[in-house]
Amino acid sequence: TSQEIPISQAYSPPVRAQSPGPPIVKVVLRQDLNKKILIALIASSTLLCVTVMLLLYLLLWRYSYMKNSFTGINPNHHPDSVRSSVSTKPIAHKIDSVTKGTIPVYEYQLLESATNKFSESNVLSRGGRGCLYKACLDEKSSVTVKRLDGGGDTDIIEKQFENEVDWLAKIKHQNIISMLGFSVYRQTRCIVYEMMQNGSLESLLHGTSQGSGLTWQLRMKIAVDIARGLEYLHEHCNPPVVHRDLKSSNILLDSHFNAKISDFGYAAVSMTQGKNLKLNGTLGNRASEYIVDGKVTDKNDVYSFGVILLELLLGKKSVEKPSTTEPESVVTWVPKLSDRANLPNILDPAIKGSMDLKHLYQVAAVAVLCVQPEPSYRPLITDVLHSLIPLLPLELGGSLRIL
Numbered sequence: 001t002s003q004e005i006p007i008s009q010a011y012s013p014p015v016r017a018q019s020p021g022p023p024i025v026k027v028v029l030r031q032d033l034n035k036k037i038l039i040a041l042i043a044s045s046t047l048l049c050v051t052v053m054l055l056l057y058l059l060l061w062r063y064s065y066m067k068n069s070f071t072g073i074n075p076n077h078h079p080d081s082v083r084s085s086v087s088t089k090p091i092a093h094k095i096d097s098v099t100k101g102t103i104p105v106y107e108y109q110l111l112e113s114a115t116n117k118f119s120e121s122n123v124l125s126r127g128g129r130g131c132l133y134k135a136c137l138d139e140k141s142s143v144t145v146k147r148l149d150g151g152g153d154t155d156i157i158e159k160q161f162e163n164e165v166d167w168l169a170k171i172k173h174q175n176i177i178s179m180l181g182f183s184v185y186r187q188t189r190c191i192v193y194e195m196m197q198n199g200s201l202e203s204l205l206h207g208t209s210q211g212s213g214l215t216w217q218l219r220m221k222i223a224v225d226i227a228r229g230l231e232y233l234h235e236h237c238n239p240p241v242v243h244r245d246l247k248s249s250n251i252l253l254d255s256h257f258n259a260k261i262s263d264f265g266y267a268a269v270s271m272t273q274g275k276n277l278k279l280n281g282t283l284g285n286r287a288s289e290y291i292v293d294g295k296v297t298d299k300n301d302v303y304s305f306g307v308i309l310l311e312l313l314l315g316k317k318s319v320e321k322p323s324t325t326e327p328e329s330v331v332t333w334v335p336k337l338s339d340r341a342n343l344p345n346i347l348d349p350a351i352k353g354s355m356d357l358k359h360l361y362q363v364a365a366v367a368v369l370c371v372q373p374e375p376s377y378r379p380l381i382t383d384v385l386h387s388l389i390p391l392l393p394l395e396l397g398g399s400l401r402i403l
């Protein structure tokens with residue numbers, strides 16, 4: 001007898017065996033997914049490795065760049081003239097320009113050999129804080145090295161040193177001294193400057209030559225040059241900078257008698273209280289509001305500029321110190337300057353009768369305005385500059401045409 005197989009049993013096994021049902025599909029999909037995850041993992045870890053290596057490389061590059069900046073390796077500088085100075089590092093972080101790598105740091109030993117071991121024969125001048133030396137860094141030209149190791153408060157010297165290096169690294173102008181670099185070695189600090197062959201205005205006016213080498217026109221050029229340097233500090237620096245120690249010994253002259261402002265140890269941002277770096281020494285050049293309140297404004301420099309203008313006109317020191325009487329400031333001559341008829345008689349004998357009287361009256365009026373006791377009555381240095389330019393011949397940088 002034929003056995004009847006229920007339809008359900010007869011068909012069910014083949015149906016199950018051939019079925020492309022969900023379990024098989026699921027296996028295929030999972031394998032695919034695993035592969036993708038693996039690829040993604042490999043790709044992302046490779047990317048991570050590359051990124052980490054790149055970061056490490058960048059960090060290493062930055063470290064070596066900073067190291068070079070600290071040690072003053074400057075691509076624009078003579079490779080032999082600049083070497084690392086390990087002892088610079090403790091102070092280097094305090095000086096902005098050093099960390100930014102914009103100013104070369106000289107190795108002390110290099111400056112030592114360039115100045116013949118800081119020999120007496122290389123001394124150009126001697127100050128309270130140290131000496132100024134002539135130095136030969138190469139065969140072609142000479143520079144000057146100020147070595148600060150003299151007496152006085154070492155904290156103040158250190159502050160002034162940092163202040164000067166910091167400002168001079170930022171300030172670049174034809175009428176402001178160029179700093180070529182600096183050095184730090186134990187307690188000794190050195191600053192390297194361009195050579196100013198004609199020395200200071202003070203020595204030209206009050207030294208052995210007694211101003212005989214300075215004609216009226218040259219004096220006007222020096223006044224305009226100083227005013228240009230000051231205008232740059234007051235009007236073109238942001239924030240404005242006040243020099244605070246402008247005097248004839250800080251006005252230097254190069255071989256062409258271009259005047260440049262030097263000594264930025266006391267320079268400060270305008271409108272601050274200048275009490276952090278207190279000024280000592282000669283007060284004859286400084287405005288009373290600064291001496292009394294320590295108020296730093298551009299008008300302090302205008303006053304000091306007026307004192308220099310008086311020195312140029314009268315040939316007198318900012319403060320005369322006769323042994324018998326009290327020291328006398330050149331500003332005490334101001335009332336005599338207002339007397340036009342007598343003005344030509346009180347001038348420096350070296351320039352008497354050598355200028356157009358109209359020009360003399362104008363310069364005297366400018367000087368009188370600059371030394372006004374009330375700061376707000378003093379002109380801005382830019383106004384001073386523009387009233388002096390027409391008095392200076394074209395070939396000396398002014399606008400006066402001599403027919």
Ligand SMILES: Nc1ncnc2c1ncn2[C@@H]1O[C@H](COP(=O)(O)OP(=O)(O)OP(=O)(O)O)[C@@H](O)[C@H]1O
Nearest residue numbers: 125127128129132144193194195196199200249263
């Ligand atoms: N770059 C230079 N080139 C030539 N002579 C210079 C140079 N710098 C300074 N001098 C001379 O050295 C003198 C002293 O300058 P320095 O800036 O060293 O003074 P100082 O020691 O700071 O004294 P002070 O604080 O009284 O100004 C100047 O008056 C000038 O005669």
